[in-house]
Amino acid sequence: MNTxxxxxxxxxxxxxxxxxxxxxxxxxxIASDAELGQCRxxxxxxxxxxxxNCTTVTGFYGAKQEIAHQQTFELHADEPPxxxxxxxxxxxxxxxxxxxxxxxxxxMVAHAxxxxxxxxxxxxxxxxxxxxRGFLGLDxxxxxxxxxxxxxxxxxADPKDLETLKSLTAFSPVFNTLTQGTRVDIQVETKT
Amino acid sequence: MNTxxxxxxxxxxxxxxxxxxxxxxxxxxIASDAELGQCRxxxxxxxxxxxxNCTTVTGFYGAKQEIAHQQTFELHADEPPxxxxxxxxxxxxxxxxxxxxxxxxxxMVAHAxxxxxxxxxxxxxxxxxxxxRGFLGLDxxxxxxxxxxxxxxxxxADPKDLETLKSLTAFSPVFNTLTQGTRVDIQVETKT
Numbered sequence: 001m002n003t004x005x006x007x008x009x010x011x012x013x014x015x016x017x018x019x020x021x022x023x024x025x026x027x028x029x030i031a032s033d034a035e036l037g038q039c040r041x042x043x044x045x046x047x048x049x050x051x052x053n054c055t056t057v058t059g060f061y062g063a064k065q066e067i068a069h070q071q072t073f074e075l076h077a078d079e080p081p082x083x084x085x086x087x088x089x090x091x092x093x094x095x096x097x098x099x100x101x102x103x104x105x106x107x108m109v110a111h112a113x114x115x116x117x118x119x120x121x122x123x124x125x126x127x128x129x130x131x132x133r134g135f136l137g138l139d140x141x142x143x144x145x146x147x148x149x150x151x152x153x154x155x156x157a158d159p160k161d162l163e164t165l166k167s168l169t170a171f172s173p174v175f176n177t178l179t180q181g182t183r184v185d186i187q188v189e190t191k192t
Numbered sequence: 193m194n195t196x197x198x199x200x201x202x203x204x205x206x207x208x209x210x211x212x213x214x215x216x217x218x219x220x221x222i223a224s225d226a227e228l229g230q231c232r233x234x235x236x237x238x239x240x241x242x243x244x245n246c247t248t249v250t251g252f253y254g255a256k257q258e259i260a261h262q263q264t265f266e267l268h269a270d271e272p273p274x275x276x277x278x279x280x281x282x283x284x285x286x287x288x289x290x291x292x293x294x295x296x297x298x299x300m301v302a303h304a305x306x307x308x309x310x311x312x313x314x315x316x317x318x319x320x321x322x323x324x325r326g327f328l329g330l331d332x333x334x335x336x337x338x339x340x341x342x343x344x345x346x347x348x349a350d351p352k353d354l355e356t357l358k359s360l361t362a363f364s365p366v367f368n369t370l371t372q373g374t375r376v377d378i379q380v381e382t383k384t
Contacts, residue, residue, distance in 0.1 A: 017242030022276045027328050034331075037324035041285050045293035047314035050209030053297045055290040057282040062274065062324070069272060070279040075287070077294030080261060082254065084214040084302070087262040090249040092295030093233050095267070096366050098247040099291055101237035102269030103284030104378065105245045107327070110276070121383055122239035128374075132229035132254070135299070135365050136219050139226075144362075145369030149376045154383035166380040170336075173327050174288050177337030181373035182320075184341045186296065188358040191313055191346035 015113035023110065029063070036063050051085035052078045093146065096178075097126045103174035104151060111168040112161075119165070121156035149178070207305035215302065221255070228255050243277035244270045285338065288370075289318045295366035296343060303360040304353075311357070313348035341370070 013020040030037040039062040045055045055075045059068040077092050079085025090098065101124055112119055127150050134144035155165060169175060205212040222229040231254040237247045247267040251260040269284050271277025282290065293316055304311055319342050326336035347357060361367060 017244075019242075019276050022273070026274065026276070026324075027330070030324055030328060031330050034323075034325060037328070037330070039322045039324055041283070041289060041320050041322060043286060043289035043293050043318045045290075045297055045316045045318070047297050047301060047311070050211075051298050051302065052209075053294055053314075055293050057286045057290070060272075060286070067272060067274060069282075073282040073286070075267070075282065075290045075294075077290075077298070079298065080252075080259060081214070082218065082259060084211050084218070090261075090265040090267065091233075092291050092298055092364075092366050093369075094235060094249045094252070094265070095287065095291035095294055096369065097233060097235035098237075098249070098267045098269075099284050099287035100376070101235050101247050102245055102267075102287055105237055105239050106243050106269070106271065106284055109239060110243065111329075119239070122245075123383065124237045126235045126237070128233050130231045130233060130365055131226075132218075132222055132231055133226060134368070135363055136222060136229070137303075137363060138219070138223050138229070143368065143372065145365045145367070145372055146374045149374055151376065151378045153378070153380040155380060156383040159382055162380055162382065166378060169378050171327055171329060172284075173322055173337045174284050175337070175376060175378075176326070176335065177285075177288065178369060178374050179376050180335065180337055182338045182341055182370050184292070184343065184367060184371050186343045186345070186358060186361050186367075188345040188347060188354055190351055190354065191315065191348040 015116065016109045016119050018110050018113040020113060023114065038062070051083070052076070052088055093128065093130060096146070097128055097149070100149065100151065100174050100178060101126050103172040104169040107172035107175070108153075108165055108168045111171055112165060115164070117157065117161045117164065119155060119157045122153065124151055124153045126151050207308065208301045208311050210302050210305040212305060215306065230254070243275070244268070244280055285320065285322060288338070289320055289341070291366050292341065292343065292370060293318050295364040296361040299364035299367070300357055300360045303363055304357060307356070309349065309353045309356065311347060311349045314345065316343055316345045318343050
């Protein structure tokens with residue numbers, strides 16, 4: 001019997017706000033047909049001048065079909081004045097930290113829900129080290145990307161679950177993309 | 193003498209909307225004192241229930257000082273209904289594609305500006321392959337992150353510059369973080 005009923009909606013089997021009936025259906029479907037799990041996520045970007053550009057996200061391919069989001073998401077990127085921008089949006093590497101923060105959080109919450117671990121509150125602070133000499137081409141030996149990223153979670157949950165909660169972040173797709181690396185193919189063609 | 197005056201503001205030495213005086217000052221300063229290029233970028237995330245969470249970005253450390261953005265940026269992440277979310281924001285891996293799109297775009301534009309290459313228009317489409325069996329823990333052999341990401345640029349510029357423009361994306365910090373990988377350290381502590 002679970003004592004943390006405040007985060008459990010027994011009508012729909014929801015834990016941590018995650019509907020386990022829906023998640024369970026997805027898991028069962030993919031377990032029985034691997035092709036249902038093959039996803040292609042997408043983004044479109046338009047340059048708006050200088051260091052300002054905007055990405056739109058409208059949908060993705062998954063479960064053997066095109067799936068439209070219920071709304072179009074617009075994400076603006078810019079640079080601060082010291083980096084010759086106008087601060088109209090977070091900069092690209094800050095957007096990368098956002099992607100990581102969102103993904104380790106979602107991964108922890110969803111996998112905790114499946115295991116019956118209740119989370120009351122969850123926050124995180126991220127910090128990544130970047131040496132601008134790489135990007136600026138001042139020293140070819142200096143890495144151009146982040147070398148170290150630190151994620152510091154504060155969680156309100158049963159203290160005995162802390163180590164398990166930490167281990168669940170290892171399921172995160174963004175965490176794995178960043179730590180394992182991925183192939184990126186870039187093509188450039190003329191716009192007519 | 194440059195013929196593409198439509199993108200050149202001679203008063204402030206702006207090419208592609210990038211102020212080369214400001215960028216040049218930053219480059220010179222970091223070239224003469226490497227410590228000025230050491231940056232720590234940051235993000236704070238709060239879980240809002242279920243698969244919904246929000247990142248705020250307020251500032252960063254660079255040029256040996258704390259630098260506040262001119263506004264606070266809020267970035268929401270969620271999942272679509274098929275992944276047990278409510279579609280209130282792009283999902284974490286879509287945010288990752290946004291970070292990459294923004295960064296390769298900014299890197300191409302800024303490095304082109306420094307080289308006197310004028311860009312009139314620039315757009316890109318990104319697509320990344322993800323097998324959900326990894327995230328869901330259905331098969332430990334399946335990678336949990338993106339395995340391949342394709343970036344397709346369309347650019348309105350002098351066709352002779354196409355190959356150079358493509359090569360400039362190699363300066364992108366997010367591109368390098370994704371292709372080279374980075375260390376990510378995760379700590380979890382109790383929130384009191």
